[in-house]
Amino acid sequence: MKVFVPEEIGFCFGVRRALQLVEDELRKGGRIYSLGDLIHNPQVVEELRRKGIKTVGELSQIREGTVIIRSHGVNPSLIEEARERGLKVVDTTCPYVLKAQRTANLLVQNSYAVVVVGLREHPEVQGIIGNAQSGKIYVIKNSQEVEKLPFMKKVGVVVQTTETLDNFEDIVKNLIKKTEECRVFNTICKVIMRRRALVRELARKVEAMVVVGGRNSANTRQLVEMCRSIGVDTYFIERKEDLKLKELKGIERIGIIGGTSTPEQTIKEIRDELLSLDQSHNSFKINIHHS
Amino acid sequence: MKVFVPEEIGFCFGVRRALQLVEDELRKGGRIYSLGDLIHNPQVVEELRRKGIKTVGELSQIREGTVIIRSHGVNPSLIEEARERGLKVVDTTCPYVLKAQRTANLLVQNSYAVVVVGLREHPEVQGIIGNAQSGKIYVIKNSQEVEKLPFMKKVGVVVQTTETLDNFEDIVKNLIKKTEECRVFNTICKVIMRRRALVRELARKVEAMVVVGGRNSANTRQLVEMCRSIGVDTYFIERKEDLKLKELKGIERIGIIGGTSTPEQTIKEIRDELLSLDQSHNSFKINIHHS
Numbered sequence: 213m214k215v216f217v218p219e220e221i222g223f224c225f226g227v228r229r230a231l232q233l234v235e236d237e238l239r240k241g242g243r244i245y246s247l248g249d250l251i252h253n254p255q256v257v258e259e260l261r262r263k264g265i266k267t268v269g270e271l272s273q274i275r276e277g278t279v280i281i282r283s284h285g286v287n288p289s290l291i292e293e294a295r296e297r298g299l300k301v302v303d304t305t306c307p308y309v310l311k312a313q314r315t316a317n318l319l320v321q322n323s324y325a326v327v328v329v330g331l332r333e334h335p336e337v338q339g340i341i342g343n344a345q346s347g348k349i350y351v352i353k354n355s356q357e358v359e360k361l362p363f364m365k366k367v368g369v370v371v372q373t374t375e376t377l378d379n380f381e382d383i384v385k386n387l388i389k390k391t392e393e394c395r396v397f398n399t400i401c402k403v404i405m406r407r408r409a410l411v412r413e414l415a416r417k418v419e420a421m422v423v424v425g426g427r428n429s430a431n432t433r434q435l436v437e438m439c440r441s442i443g444v445d446t447y448f449i450e451r452k453e454d455l456k457l458k459e460l461k462g463i464e465r466i467g468i469i470g471g472t473s474t475p476e477q478t479i480k481e482i483r484d485e486l487l488s489l490d491q492s493h494n495s496f497k498i499n500i501h502h503s
Numbered sequence: 504m505k506v507f508v509p510e511e512i513g514f515c516f517g518v519r520r521a522l523q524l525v526e527d528e529l530r531k532g533g534r535i536y537s538l539g540d541l542i543h544n545p546q547v548v549e550e551l552r553r554k555g556i557k558t559v560g561e562l563s564q565i566r567e568g569t570v571i572i573r574s575h576g577v578n579p580s581l582i583e584e585a586r587e588r589g590l591k592v593v594d595t596t597c598p599y600v601l602k603a604q605r606t607a608n609l610l611v612q613n614s615y616a617v618v619v620v621g622l623r624e625h626p627e628v629q630g631i632i633g634n635a636q637s638g639k640i641y642v643i644k645n646s647q648e649v650e651k652l653p654f655m656k657k658v659g660v661v662v663q664t665t666e667t668l669d670n671f672e673d674i675v676k677n678l679i680k681k682t683e684e685c686r687v688f689n690t691i692c693k694v695i696m697r698r699r700a701l702v703r704e705l706a707r708k709v710e711a712m713v714v715v716g717g718r719n720s721a722n723t724r725q726l727v728e729m730c731r732s733i734g735v736d737t738y739f740i741e742r743k744e745d746l747k748l749k750e751l752k753g754i755e756r757i758g759i760i761g762g763t764s765t766p767e768q769t770i771k772e773i774r775d776e777l778l779s780l781d782q783s784h785n786s787f788k789i790n791i792h793h794s
Binding site: 384395 | 668671680682684
């Protein structure tokens, strides 16, 4: 069996940064709370819990100590409220998410209606909306939904960082006829764009793909969908233990990839597990360059 | 034979306005020159010539009197030069064209690269370019050409007023991945958009379409292309005399339409000519509403 693992796997810099900030805080001691799961990976969240980070759903559950704002960002009013209540705030909002938030805010300040492309219920979209509260804001997830929008003289568009370029492009294409001025900000995460291009290329070279990551991770789920749409056998797992080794026997060429909140270590464990399947094992690092 | 003529035919308000300004000038007397044909309709230009309007290709050909800037607009430096040379300037630039010009200028002032969607050699595009001289400007005519563009952090897009929405949308869709911010101004003429929607509907109801207008009129040529792509027999003529009546005998339902620089009178003459073909003649005005 030949196992292909891209050079660039594991956490994106936004997730690495968030975890680093949390580790720094852990060293300082005190009670530390995460407002929602820090990242969309149950195993990492469980490890943080063991280290003393407690996940809470509401700010009201925290009486004292430090509150971690996760990389997806939040409504800025929440940060204000936490500070007013005397809590220490460690804000790990991803710089790409922050840019989408600030752009939405700037658009509202300049009298643009704002269209957010993404899923209304996703915490990142909720944070973007929170940053543009005083304006007209529409969240849409596909180009069919554009039809429901009114005519807007000036509209600005931002996009959830994990959105696919294809869907974003289709939405903008359909939005143009509904506006005089349409100001489009491509806030899709560059790391995710690159990883998708890499996975697209890898999936075409192999018989099967193992995609590793949290079931609740938007960007991991999209990698799974992409692989399946290419037509390659695709296994979506969270941990090494989820591997169905029997099903994989006899496969000659297999690829492994993770989402941006999947630890590199998990990928490597899975690679080793696959390599243990037969004696003529081989692992290849592949590096695919994309702009 | 049933002949269908839309309610809204003839000149658009930009062309009507240009002709009115020229008529006003004619009443005042003096030598009057048009810098290029006033509109893209040889018959109208010929009539203006008989009234005393001389068409010249270059400003240097005019020694004294009035120079008419046609509805397509020009490079603003030309207007300046004309005034410096002591000529009276009557500027009939269409308000829609003026908006595209001013937008391109504003974009350059705000450090945007500018993409003009349209035909480089068209006078309107030349005028837009002239209004954005100090900046980075790219003229592209289709989405394939987007591939040749460099990555641009901030790009603004304006579009030739006679461009089709489909082509414009495809270009913007492809441009998005090449930019961080893409500020799109839909400067396509609303009259032309409405007329296209009307012709699309009419062409599906009839056996043949007669499209009337100058061979050099971009918006008339597009109506012809649209009818042909719908699959209806389409006759592209400039004047009543171009009608091949023999070919049209036996047709039960026929539609007539003109471009925005085609006189209503020409359409009516053609209608009457068609109605003379048989005794059971009938003419229908149709009115199709589109937003």
